[in-house]
Amino acid sequence: MEFRKIKISNGQVITPYRIIPGGTVLIEGGKILAVSEYDIPVSDAQEIDARGQYVAPGFIDLHIHGGGGSDFMDGDVEAFLSVAEKHVQYGTTSMVPTTLSSDTASLLDAVRLYDKAHARNTRGSEFLGIHLEGPYFAMNQRGAQDPRYIRNPDPAEYKAVLESTRSVVRWSAAPELPGSLEFGRYLTGRGILAAIAHTDAIYEEVLEALECGYTHATHLYSAMSGVTRKNAFRYAGAIESAFLLDEMTVEIIADGIHLPPPLLKLVYKIKGADKTALITDAMRAAGMPPGESILGALHNGLKVIVEDNVAKLPDRSSFAGSVATADLLVRNMVQLADVPLIDAVKMITSTPAAIMNVADRKGSLAAGKDADIVIFDADINMDMVIVGGRLLYRAQHQKQLHEAGR
Structure with a gap:
């Protein structure tokens, strides 16, 4: 209406x-x-x-893959529109559709379909641009990302993708990989948010990455190094780096499962509401009954099982995606993490608006x-x-x- x-x-x-x-x-x-x-x-x-x-203010989801039985990697404009229509029911008025690691052709196809879907999206959450999550990741921290597509940054590839569209607003990568610092500088020069993700980086590498434009940490704690030991010496990982570097913003999957209440409280205590965004990181099973599902594209995605309000690999060895909705994130921050409602709302409105540089028009009443x-x-x-x-x-x-x- x-x-x-x-x-x-x-x-x-x-x-x-x-x-x-x-x-x-x-x-x-x-x-x-x-x-x-x-x-x-x-x-x-x-x-x-x-x-x-x-x-x-309407909720802003910076990192989302799907919902209502559809995924942004399905290769179909209708899938984009279906996800937007499903999540608007839970308070998401703006979202940044997110891809998974894939081959070059699939990346190019995803951005092409995004542009078509953006022009037709009138009944769901508004699209703020597309987020490419991968494929430039540390193999050891790939999580549920398909190992067939994990690789180092390729200038010919990422320049071709970015020259095909102006809709990419964010790209997540592991900053310790060969070529990642050059990649970060290239993204920043084009006004695209560079984020660290699926990384084994230590503090010194994250600090250098921050200087090259990586100002945001993708799903903090998930697929990310913590304190590590090399030859008996301890090194701060990407998690500790995100806490230590005040200039870096973070996002968290506040479904109460990826991060249990003590970690939700810790992130809020250290980074605060102005530096922490709530994300669903939802896959296609969000808003759907539990059972078997697929992470990624229908035709070649990863089979998963949804139980205990989270997606898991079939052998239950790892989480394989969130099925959260935006309302749940706010509810959990208030009820599980004891965060004041005004701050919980800020973490999914004005903070993500600032991170995505749209605070001039969104994120507050x-x-x-x-x-x-x-x-x-x-x-x-x-x-x-x-x-x-x-x-x-x-x-x-x-x-x-x-x-x-x-």
């Missing part, structure tokens, strides 16, 4: 600095017109009574910014989701469809 003007009233409005009880948010033309602690008299507006629930808004209850259950001024999800409407058997 789309309206020229929307007035949201009687809500607990969450800003980066406070929660406004009984606040009002006025929207017009896809933008926020005003945010006030008082009622705003207005005519000819669609009025929404928040009924005392929380009104917050302020006049002039995009009207991406979520309304949820005390348990972070979504009631309404608005993207660009369009009401794309309403819990009551979904309930009525379910009861009607549709």
Whole structure:
């Protein structure tokens, strides 16, 4: 549903600095017109009574692979659109679709399909650009990434990919590999976020990488070196480096499984809400029943099993992806990590907006910014989701469809 003007009233409005009880948010033309602690008299507006629930900026997912049975590596525009439509139900109003390690042809195909999907995406989470996760990774830290495609940075390859599109906004790589520092400088020169990931790097290598543009750590703790020993001497790994280097931002899979509550608390205590983004890292099984699934493309992806609210390799030797949704991340930070709601919301709104350099238009409720808004209850259950001024999800409407058997 789309309206020229929307007035949201009687809500607990969450800003980066406070929660406004009984606040009002006025929207017009896809933008926020005003945010006030008082009622705003207005005519000819669609009025929404928040009924005392929380009104917050839409959630921004920096790292997501799929959901609702689809994956961004499926080689199909409809898969992109399906993922966006599934995750908008859980409060994700913006996302950065993410690939897996693959051959050059598949990378080129993914960015080509992203461009097509971006032009058609009107019913789901907005796309902010594409994130290439790999294939330049440490084999020892590949996790569930397919070892057939793990390799060192190839200038001919990555330049060809980046010359084919302007939609790549982020690329994750292991900074210790031959050619990775040159790769980081090249990305930074093109305004693309370089991130360390699937890495065995020690502190000295991460520090050098930071100087070459690697300012972000992909899914902290997952597929990443910790303290290591070489010839009896201890070395700080990538995890400790991300903690020590104040300039580096991090992201965490706050599903309560990839990182248990003590580690969620530790990351928040050290890095804080301004340097930590919450991500789902969700694969196709997000929002689906447990059972067998596939990580990556349907035609050549990795078979996995979803149980205990996480995807695992069939032999259960390793996690193989998250099935989290954005609402769960916020709920876990509040209920498992004892983080104040205002900070938990910041970690999935204004912080990722700053990391992706879109804070001028997204990430907070302020006049002039995009009207991406979520309304949820005390348990972070979504009631309404608005993207660009369009009401794309309403819990009551979904309930009525379910009861009607549709």
